[in-house]
Amino acid sequence: MKFLFDSDTWQEIYGSIRKNKVRTIITIIGVLWGIFLLVVLLGAARGMENGFNKLFGNFATNSVFVWTQSTDTPFKGFQKGRRFSLNTNDIESLKSEYSKEIRLLAPRNQTNNLVVHNFKSGDFKVSGDYPVLDQIQKKKLIYGRFLNKNDILSIAKVAVISEDMYKRLFDKNVMPIGEYIKINAINYKVIGVYEPSNTIDFDGDTAYIPFSTYKKVYNTANKIDWMMITAHEGTNIEQMEKDILLTLKNLHKVHPDDERAFGSVNLGKEIGKVTGFLTGMQFLTWFVGIATLIAGVFAIGNILLITVKERTKEIGIRRALGATPKSIRQQIILESVFLTTVAGMLGIIFGALVLFFIDWKFGQGEDAALVNPTVDIPIILIAFVTLVILGTLIGLIPAHMATVVKPIEALREE
Amino acid sequence: MIRIEKLHKSYPMGKDSLHVLKGINLHIKEGEFVSIMGSSGSGKSTLLNIVGLLDEHDEGNYFLNGQLIKNLNEKKAALLRNKFLGFVFQSFNLISYKTALENVALPLYYKGMNRKERLKVALDYLDKVGLKDWANHLPNELSGGQKQRVAIARALVTKPKVVLADEPTGALDSITSDSVMDLLKDINNEGMTVFVITHEEEVAAQTKRIVRLKDGLIISDELTKAVKAAKAV
Numbered sequence: 001m002k003f004l005f006d007s008d009t010w011q012e013i014y015g016s017i018r019k020n021k022v023r024t025i026i027t028i029i030g031v032l033w034g035i036f037l038l039v040v041l042l043g044a045a046r047g048m049e050n051g052f053n054k055l056f057g058n059f060a061t062n063s064v065f066v067w068t069q070s071t072d073t074p075f076k077g078f079q080k081g082r083r084f085s086l087n088t089n090d091i092e093s094l095k096s097e098y099s100k101e102i103r104l105l106a107p108r109n110q111t112n113n114l115v116v117h118n119f120k121s122g123d124f125k126v127s128g129d130y131p132v133l134d135q136i137q138k139k140k141l142i143y144g145r146f147l148n149k150n151d152i153l154s155i156a157k158v159a160v161i162s163e164d165m166y167k168r169l170f171d172k173n174v175m176p177i178g179e180y181i182k183i184n185a186i187n188y189k190v191i192g193v194y195e196p197s198n199t200i201d202f203d204g205d206t207a208y209i210p211f212s213t214y215k216k217v218y219n220t221a222n223k224i225d226w227m228m229i230t231a232h233e234g235t236n237i238e239q240m241e242k243d244i245l246l247t248l249k250n251l252h253k254v255h256p257d258d259e260r261a262f263g264s265v266n267l268g269k270e271i272g273k274v275t276g277f278l279t280g281m282q283f284l285t286w287f288v289g290i291a292t293l294i295a296g297v298f299a300i301g302n303i304l305l306i307t308v309k310e311r312t313k314e315i316g317i318r319r320a321l322g323a324t325p326k327s328i329r330q331q332i333i334l335e336s337v338f339l340t341t342v343a344g345m346l347g348i349i350f351g352a353l354v355l356f357f358i359d360w361k362f363g364q365g366e367d368a369a370l371v372n373p374t375v376d377i378p379i380i381l382i383a384f385v386t387l388v389i390l391g392t393l394i395g396l397i398p399a400h401m402a403t404v405v406k407p408i409e410a411l412r413e414e
Numbered sequence: 415m416i417r418i419e420k421l422h423k424s425y426p427m428g429k430d431s432l433h434v435l436k437g438i439n440l441h442i443k444e445g446e447f448v449s450i451m452g453s454s455g456s457g458k459s460t461l462l463n464i465v466g467l468l469d470e471h472d473e474g475n476y477f478l479n480g481q482l483i484k485n486l487n488e489k490k491a492a493l494l495r496n497k498f499l500g501f502v503f504q505s506f507n508l509i510s511y512k513t514a515l516e517n518v519a520l521p522l523y524y525k526g527m528n529r530k531e532r533l534k535v536a537l538d539y540l541d542k543v544g545l546k547d548w549a550n551h552l553p554n555e556l557s558g559g560q561k562q563r564v565a566i567a568r569a570l571v572t573k574p575k576v577v578l579a580d581e582p583t584g585a586l587d588s589i590t591s592d593s594v595m596d597l598l599k600d601i602n603n604e605g606m607t608v609f610v611i612t613h614e615e616e617v618a619a620q621t622k623r624i625v626r627l628k629d630g631l632i633i634s635d636e637l638t639k640a641v642k643a644a645k646a647v
Contacts, residue, residue, distance in 0.1 A: 012523075313507075314509055316507075317507045317509060318509075318520070318524070320466070321495070321524060321568070322492050322495050322497075322524040322572070324488070324489045324492040324524070407468045408468040408469045411507065
């Protein structure tokens with residue numbers, strides 16, 4: 001290994017690299033391009049993945065939503081096409097029957113109403129909710145607080161509004177908390193303002209009022225529009241969804257095979273589809289990246305091979321002057337390792353710069369397409385080491401060829 | 415220094431083989447200045463390549479400095495070349511991207527001498543061939559005669575036992591040829607064995623012993639007139 005730290009060795013390599021600029025540059029570009037693409041592709045894929053994760057970030061992904069439609073099968077004396085609603089009794093039944101599986105359950109009632117404040121007004125969604133909603137679908141509050149248990153118990157006329165609603169209903173620099181807004185001719189005290197969600201959101205700009213207040217004001221009795229159910233960690237959500245639907249069908253005298261009576265969405269399943277897509281994309285990224293790397297390595301080998309042919313005479317001279325095959329081999333291999341190393345490092349640097357640019361250009365703000373596009377350092381190191389090793393192996397071929405010919409044959413080369 | 419006994423060499427040419435050297439016997443003592451004469455195809459270059467360990471012989475014995483040369487691997491051959499032999503080629507064979515000084519220093523690099531020392535030694539030898547001022551020029555900035563003198567300096571720098579010159583004046587005009595031959599004479603006068611291959615009578619006449627080859631055999635081996643005259647005195 002002594003030769004590695006010998007300034008003469010490097011002097012020789014520097015000499016031959018500097019002399020053959022075109023060759024050096026082409027080699028470097030070949031490898032640089034390979035590792036650059038790998039870094040950028042992996043980084044972009046990661047950024048996309050992060051983007052999706054952020055999209056689902058504020059939402060409990062193991063959630064199921066259930067609502068009612070109309071039956072498609074006659075059952076127990078009922079005609080098909082019967083309409084019916086979920087009710088609060090269903091909630092109690094589900095809660096007791098699936099206490100092991102269900103972590104959170106939010107029954108919801110929603111409607112659209114004109115919302116008025118002083119002389120400003122707008123048509124917004126009004127939603128009767130329990131405080132538990134905040135756990136399923138996290139609300140970021142700018143001012144005040146979300147609904148709490150007391151609001152429900154006291155049937156308080158309070159509302160939590162969105163930032164957008166606040167901007168449209170209130171003058172600038174007016175503190176909304178404690179102010180009153182009119183919904184359907186009833187005054188509600190604003191107790192909180194929340195930021196719009198940049199992730200999946202089923203509500204949009206909604207005025208949240210206590211479930212009990214909604215029930216009283218809109219006279220919904222026991223009826224519920226729909227519900228959100230979040231399962232405990234480790235629960236088989238698809239099974240839970242099926243079981244819950246079956247229970248509900250039983251409660252509402254719906255045929256067990258009725259496909260239309262209940263609508264439901266399993267968020268986990270939907271996300272699973274996206275995740276599958278991401279996995280596929282990652283595989284593709286790896287495949288393309290590695291293929292490019294290999295192509296780069298072959299490019300080096302090819303160029304080195306040409307080089308050796310070009311340099312046969314020089315190698316012949318060196319051998320006539322007393323260069324051993326080992327020293328020739330060392331020089332050529334070291335040259336290829338040196339070039340791959342430099343090119344690889346440049347590739348990593350340029351790749352990182354491009355990722356930096358992508359992050360700066362597309363990765364900022366609320367609706368960023370690529371979030372935090374990064375590559376794991378171990379992955380890059382492995383790719384890098386692989387590249388250098390392959391470069392060495394490929395470098396061995398021309399190095400070997402350069403030393404098997406008799407020196408006189410090498411010298412005759414013109 | 416060099417002893418060759420019944421040396422044979424043939425090259426495969428398709429199915430047949432071309433018998434180039436057909437039993438050469440030659441003995442060159444230390445300090446001799448020998449020229450090998452012959453027309454092209456006479457086998458003189460092949461002989462030099464074998465003597466220079468650039469090629470292998472088929473049959474016969476070759477002793478270099480008393481050592482039998484047989485079944486050499488390339489590593490040993492390289493070490494022997496570096497230690498005992500210096501080469502001067504017709505086409506100079508300088509490395510184009512290295513300066514005159516670096517070219518001269520190259521054999522010392524393979525000898526394992528450190529850079530500072532070998533550049534110093536190389537400069538001494540460039541001075542000896544009168545090219546000290548051209549040390550940092552690339553070969554394409556030098557004339558043919560200068561190139562050949564650099565090559566001679568390179569051949570001498572390791573203090574070899576034998577200098578092998580293959581048509582050293584073949585690519586030069588007559589004036590520069592003479593200066594190159596003078597240089598070789600000087601080297602010989604300092605005690606170095608010099609072995610020249612040429613097809614020019616004038617060049618051969620400046621050496622001390624002429625060996626004539628024809629069709630792979632030695633047809634004559636005699637001292638030159640100048641030497642004979644000197645001996646007669």
